[in-house]
Amino acid sequence: NQQILLVSRPSGMPTKENFAFKQAPIPDVGENEVLIRTLYLSVDPYMRGRMSDRKSYVPPFPLNEVIVGGIVGEVIESRADDLSEGDIVIGNLGWQLYNIADTAEVRKIDPTIAPISTYLGVLGMPGLTAYFGLLDIGQPREGETVVISGAAGAVGMLVGQIAKIKGARVVGIAGSDEKIDYITKELGFDAAINYKTTNDIKQALHKACPDGVDVYFDNVGGEISDAVLSLLNHGARIPLCGQISLYNLEKPDIGPRLQSQLLIASALMKGFIVSDYAKQFNEGASQLAQWVQEGKIKYKENIVEGFENTIDAFLGLFTGENLGKQIVKVAEH
């Protein structure tokens, strides 16, 4: 079995030296367990947090052990009643070619609804993050202005499309002209700003949001968020989803202190973790599946081929290589 281990804790941006590939035997399949062949593997920004030895909502990855993340795979041997060979399952499993899992650790998925990789994206964790973060905390109303940072990523591009379904005016912020073109031309965002080529983001936002900002879905934090917060309307809502621009900083970034902007606008900023909504996952997943089937939501995946490219795919999240959900295709289905 080929595996990827975390062998040292990154300081700043992770490097390939923090990881190692290793060969290991595959253990026998025990009672109520299945052997799963990895087909698709998810690389996600939150995994950077687990590589540090810091207290968070999930414990740090132990050193010299296989990294654990979202995986879609095929059952190739079963000693469990409820799963058979050929079933496609999803679970939080090891970054390795084969996993042994207890049946409670995986969930069978329906490959007829959509391609199986989408269970790592639009029909999975990122989709549910967009759905609940926007609708429960953001609560966009018709005609309101919704601004999204990280707008061309897995979560961001879904947030924008859901906000459009709700009748909002949608403005995205992303890091390349290709991404800007995609979200405006293909996804129907009303305006978009390339933060890497725009000198004055605040001024560009001001132009793109003539009626101010009612909802700010924050995926990135830092200076981009500082600029958005200066444009909040009265009663604005801010789902705090991610802070990717800060994940590789060794020391906290002390930016402008913007709490007074929240006060002036009587705004609500609320952090959330998608698992807060675990009890409502079925509702969210079936609504997302329906929108995808009706063509109301488009999804995009950035699929890198080959297990050996997993680390590059992960690192690419921090340099913006991905348009849409970053996934590694490990084996043919």
Ligand code: NDP
């Ligand atoms: P994405 O698909 O959006 O990939 C990350 C993107 O972030 C990159 O493509 C890049 O796009 C952008 N980015 C990277 N570095 C920076 C930076 N320094 N400044 C601004 N943008 C940057 O990832 P996800 O959709 O999976 O996740 C988006 C955010 O949501 C992350 O912060 C993640 O941690 C968070 N999240 C939170 C969850 C929760 O439960 N609260 C669950 C899932 C995700 P660009 O080219 O635009 O720079």
